[in-house]
Amino acid sequence: xxxxxxxxxxxxxxxxxxxxxxxxxxxxxxxxxxxxxxxxxxxxxxxxxxxxxxxxxxxxxxxxxxxxxxxxxxxxxxxxxxxxxxxxxxxxxxxxxxxxxxxxxxxxxxxxxxxxxxxxxxxxxxxxxxxxxxxxxxxxxxxxxxxxxxxxxxxxxxxxxxxxxxxxxxxxxxxxxxxxxxxxxxxxxxxxxxxxxxxxxxxxxxxxxxxxxxxxxxxxxxxxxxxxxxxxxxxxxxxxxxxxxxxxxxxxxxxxxxxxxxxxxxxxxxxxxxxxxxxxxxxxxxxxxxxxxxxxxxxxxxxxxxxxxxxxxxxxxxxxxxxxxxxxxxxxxxxxxxxxxxxxxxxxxxxxxxxxxxxxxxxxxxxxxxxxxxx
Numbered sequence: 001x002x003x004x005x006x007x008x009x010x011x012x013x014x015x016x017x018x019x020x021x022x023x024x025x026x027x028x029x030x031x032x033x034x035x036x037x038x039x040x041x042x043x044x045x046x047x048x049x050x051x052x053x054x055x056x057x058x059x060x061x062x063x064x065x066x067x068x069x070x071x072x073x074x075x076x077x078x079x080x081x082x083x084x085x086x087x088x089x090x091x092x093x094x095x096x097x098x099x100x101x102x103x104x105x106x107x108x109x110x111x112x113x114x115x116x117x118x119x120x121x122x123x124x125x126x127x128x129x130x131x132x133x134x135x136x137x138x139x140x141x142x143x144x145x146x147x148x149x150x151x152x153x154x155x156x157x158x159x160x161x162x163x164x165x166x167x168x169x170x171x172x173x174x175x176x177x178x179x180x181x182x183x184x185x186x187x188x189x190x191x192x193x194x195x196x197x198x199x200x201x202x203x204x205x206x207x208x209x210x211x212x213x214x215x216x217x218x219x220x221x222x223x224x225x226x227x228x229x230x231x232x233x234x235x236x237x238x239x240x241x242x243x244x245x246x247x248x249x250x251x252x253x254x255x256x257x258x259x260x261x262x263x264x265x266x267x268x269x270x271x272x273x274x275x276x277x278x279x280x281x282x283x284x285x286x287x288x289x290x291x292x293x294x295x296x297x298x299x300x301x302x303x304x305x306x307x308x309x310x311x312x313x314x315x316x317x318x319x320x321x322x323x324x325x326x327x328x329x330x331x332x333x334x335x336x337x338x339x340x341x342x343x344x345x346x347x348x349x350x351x352x353x354x355x356x357x358x359x360x361x362x363x364x365x366x367x368x369x370x371x372x373x374x375x
Contacts, residue, residue: 028355113276197229288342
């Protein structure tokens with residue numbers, strides 16, 4: 001099967017869960033002997049096949065929905081069987097989906113949590129008008145929708161989509177089993193966060209409050225934040241004004257440096273007010289790092305509570321602080337939770353398993369005669 005993902009230039013060095021998840025999925029699908037294509041925009045007009053066997057095609061237009069990209073789709077030299085659009089509320093996706101429809105090829109929408117009610121609340125009027133006039137056509141004409149959590153299904157149904165829906169978690173690369181003693185026997189107690197600096201969405205103001213309470217009781221616990229984003233300067237200013245010197249802010253990390261950063265920690269923390277998935281949480285889990293998450297993210301119920309993985313935080317900041325301190329000081333429990341965390345991650349997020357589930361769904365949406373002719 002020839003599968004095309006449409007988006008911007010794909011690179012590992014970007015602090016964007018949607019982008020990284022798409023690239024990871026594309027590579028995993030390619031490893032299962034399917035032909036994968038990445039269409040996007042870049043600084044140079046470029047076409048090449050990477051080391052994973054994926055064909056990249058980029059145009060120099062600043063807009064994803066350019067005439068150059070439309071031409072690539074219309075000419076269909078790659079004989080694409082199905083197109084995969086990532087994310088929502090992107091005008092280029094709507095325009096290009098119309099071009100795809102004219103070629104009589106199916107397309108699938110990966111909302112990546114984008115239809116969450118909290119996201120609709122941001123720029124509410126603008127999004128309501130856009131959805132009513134444009135987005136609903138893009139969504140309703142899709143041959144299928146791929147959700148990243150069970151909680152996303154009712155969100156998609158609520159806004160009127162009645163077609164096929166499949167849940168596949170974001171894919172995470174598997175790593176060799178980590179020695180859990182490396183976490184539980186550390187003398188240093190270090191909590192980390194990796195991701196986008198968006199104070200409201202990621203609940204970083206909640207994290208700062210929590211850090212303050214933790215520091216009052218156990219100043220030996222450090223909290224390190226890695227990333228970038230729209231609120232980085234605001235975050236740094238807030239830390240400086242409130243004299244939170246025990247919180248360290250770092251540039252984003254990638255590749256082996258990112259893995260080493262996770263391995264250097266005692267626990268991972270994610271206090272987002274809402275989260276469709278939480279890729280960095282899943283990456284930490286895959287390395288066996290115990291995780292601390294807010295009850296407001298989708299993984300809290302579906303993964304953490306259902307598999308009895310501590311620690312899910314409530315709304316009481318002081319209680320949360322005490323729970324975290326007790327959690328970090330219980331070395332045997334840290335080790336035991338880390339082992340179960342990694343086992344659950346390997347069962348749910350393994351990139352090859354996620355890729356196969358995705359392929360099965362995509363194949364069910366492609367007309368038989370179309371796949372036969374492509375072969």
